[in-house]
Amino acid sequence: MTDDQDQELDQVGWPRRVRSFVRRPGRLTPGQQRALDELLPKYGVAADVRDLRALFERDAPLVVEIGCGNGQAMAYMAANEPEFDFVGIEVHEPGVGRLLKAIDDRGLSNVRVAMRDAVEVLAEQVVPGSLEQVRIYFPDPWPKKRHHKRRLIQAPFLERLAEALRPGGLLHLATDWTPYAEWMLEALAEVDAFELLGDPGVPRPAWRPQTHFETRGQRRGHEIVDLLCRRR
């Protein structure tokens, strides 16, 4: 990243808090644009929803995936775990377009999509204790030291996730960036509400498919770390 871009990041972040993402003008294919126009009204989460559980007609445990990217994992999990309802949160429009199309093509009735900053969704649209699980796969590692403040996984955000989860609920993190895995473990250690399950780095649970960014990391020789935590 050039210094110009870095400055731009700071401007984007000011005067609001530092965000974990940068909105880049993404190229939407005509299919993705159509999906956003036609399917977001059907499967999207409106900003005035105050309890994500109210989006579904049944009363099933709710799993939230934050930063679901192109939605491949979300669509796979929703099809494979029909006992759960799912909300995918993602700000990248082309990714949301792809996920919406997958939901519609596969006729998945247990998925909704919030195209919004997850920090805002957690603050305004989630009732404390209402989530069964939160899954965050390969969040942007922001490897440069001056960008560490942009990392999504930080103790205050973990506190908010703990508040959102029911006691006994699960937080599942995965990363291909070893320094970020260490950072995650340090942040988790600061939050009493979470208990790490197993050794740091458990085998990939069966419910998580290989993701797009995981494949990219593996091609670069990165080690994959899955962390599972229980809300006390």
Ligand SMILES: C[S@@+](CC[C@H](N)C(=O)[O-])C[C@H]1O[C@@H](n2cnc3c(N)ncnc32)[C@H](O)[C@@H]1O
């Ligand atoms: C490195 S990608 C990983 C995508 C996918 N989980 C995967 O493994 O292929 C991280 C994603 O998180 C999204 N993201 C980052 N911060 C976010 C936030 N605060 N709210 C919603 N999405 C966010 C980014 O837009 C990006 O698509």
